[in-house]
Amino acid sequence: MYEKTNEIKVLRDPIHGYIHVEDQVIWDCINAREFQRLHRIHQLGGDFQVYHTAEHSRFSHSLGVYEIARRMIYEVKSLNEALDEDEKIQVMCAALLHDLGHGPFSHFFESITHVSHETMTQRLILDPGTEIHQALVKAKKDLPQKVASIIAHTHPRLLLTQIISSQLDADRMDFLLRDAYETGTSYGTFDLERVLRTLRVCEDKLCVKESGVHSIEDYIMARYHMYWQVYLHPDAKSYELLIHMFFKRYMNIHTQIRPIPIFECLCQSELSTEDFLLMDEYRMMVGFQEALRSKDPLLKDFASRILDRHLFDWIEDPTEEQESEVKERIQQRNLDLNYYFYEETSRYQAYLPYQEREEGQMIWILTSKKELLPLSQCSEIVKALLKMPNKTKKRIYFAKEIGR
Incomplete structure (x- = not known):
């Protein structure tokens, strides 16, 4: 008991x-x-x-x-x-x-x-x-x-x-x-x-009447x-992208600059249990505030963008001409393409709200005849969702100050 x-x-x-x-x-x-x-x-x-x-x-x-x-x-x-x-x-x-x-x-x-x-x-x-x-x-x-x-x-x-x-x-x-x-x-x-x-x-499976x-x-x-x-949401992705770029930069140069103690544990081959437990969002924000005093201009810039919400802009499914123009304007501003330009491709099927690829992941319907059927056999809406074409969506992110 x-x-x-x-x-x-x-x-x-x-x-x-x-x-x-x-x-x-x-x-x-x-x-x-x-x-x-x-x-x-x-x-x-x-x-x-x-x-x-x-x-x-x-x-x-x-x-x-x-x-x-x-x-x-x-x-x-x-x-x-x-x-x-x-x-x-x-x-x-x-x-x-x-x-x-x-x-x-x-x-x-x-x-x-x-x-x-x-x-x-x-x-x-x-x-x-x-x-x-x-x-x-x-x-x-x-x-x-x-x-x-x-x-x-x-x-x-x-x-x-x-x-x-x-x-x-x-x-x-x-x-x-x-x-x-x-x-x-x-x-x-x-x-x-x-x-x-x-x-x-039914049959030791969770199901729905x-x-x-x-x-x-x-x-x-x-x-x-x-x-x-x-x-x-693309703006939520933009914010997370700023954090990604901050740490991409920090990992590349942390041995060449005065380290930010809070982030040094992230440079180890494996994070200890104690370091993981101490690493929360409050601690991360303190680290970004410390980075505002960094002598590295990129690290300082990304810390400022994170703390003050200066998000990257984005274009969905850009033409080749749009993409080339964005890259050219970034270079004209003497910004590093490795940090101020990012391309993301996603497929619709990766984010379908329901899929029936594995038996253990299906939603089972218990019929009035006590049969177990996959949800798609009982719902025209779900059947239509599963037939959605696997379209590809492309999005580019870039520093907003270069304009469109």
């Missing part, structure tokens, strides 16, 4: 009303140093530079994912019956801790350390020196390994992973609702209550619009 808290803890939340905690291991994890650090990591990377109210953190999102997973486990009767007590605790811990390894400015940080946030999350959970590991071990000796395996998609029972990471999971359901609310956009909303009411377990297809279509379209209107 897992220890319960002396009373049910409730945390007010704008999306879920209340977050409910009654398991001591969950409460201990919330209060652990590694989880509290998530207060200092923005949920949406550079989007807070576009949507000015998008100041929410990985901390609030992680609590929201936990709450949806908790509700799925205890409110979906067939799921409640399918899981034993150990598995319920494992899933709730995995939901709470799934983003523990995120660095500053969302996924950008992974391009510096070359370590995915999932890998870092598992490392923190399995490290005997972390408070998170100690909280889990205190509850049950093998709990860190079980939780880490759910996050790594290696747990022997796929159903547990589906709750946290699939096409219809607690993670996506929370971040869509939370990000829509915090950015002030309405098209990211969907009927969470209806989705929860129509969830079922046929009567719930329309609410799933609504959820899929919410994802589609949020990706193209919020997550892939």
Whole structure:
């Protein structure tokens, strides 16, 4: 038996009303140093530079994912019956801790350390020196390994992973609702209550009753619009690009200039656990402020652009003539093309809100005849989405002061 808290803890939340905690291991994890650090990591990377109210953190999102997973486990009767007590605790811990390894400015940080946030999350959970590991071990000796395996998609029972990471999971359901609310956009909303009411377990798979297809279509379209209107916003990308260029420059010249102590750990072959835990967005901002005094003009310039929001301009699908003209104007201003010009190509299919490439990642529909069918066989909207042509989109970014 897992220890319960002396009373049910409730945390007010704008999306879920209340977050409910009654398991001591969950409460201990919330209060652990590694989880509290998530207060200092923005949920949406550079989007807070576009949507000015998008100041929410990985901390609030992680609590929201936990709450949806908790509700799925205890409110979906067939799921409640399918899981034993150990598995319920494992899933709730995995939901709470799934983003523990995120660095500053969302996924950008992974391009510096070359370590995915999932890998870092598992490392923190399995490290005997972390408070998170100690909280889990205190509850049950093998709990860190079980939780880490759910996050790594290696747990022997796929159903547990589906709750946290699939096409219809607690993670996506929370971040869509939370990000829509915090950015002030309405098209990211969907009927969470209806989705929860129509969830079922069949053949040890998470699935949806046929009567719930329309609410799933609504959820899929919410994802589609949020990706193209919020997550892939070109100005958010521009802000993250400034940070990328700052560190590209710093890594190239840090041995030739007076180092910025805060950033020196990022120049090592591997970031230690302690250095990672100290590296939050507050610390990064202090480093950028220190760089304003750098003798290197490029480093100083990019630090200023980051702190004062002097974003790069951009052109979508430029002609060859436009691209050549932009490059020529950059060179006329004696700016280095390696730092003041950037080209990005993306494919539409990479950002489709739903795909059916792997069986474990499909949304399954439970028909009135008790058959399990892929969502695309039950929804004309989803079928049409999957047939979208794989168009290529090109965008160039450049220093705004050169003009268009």
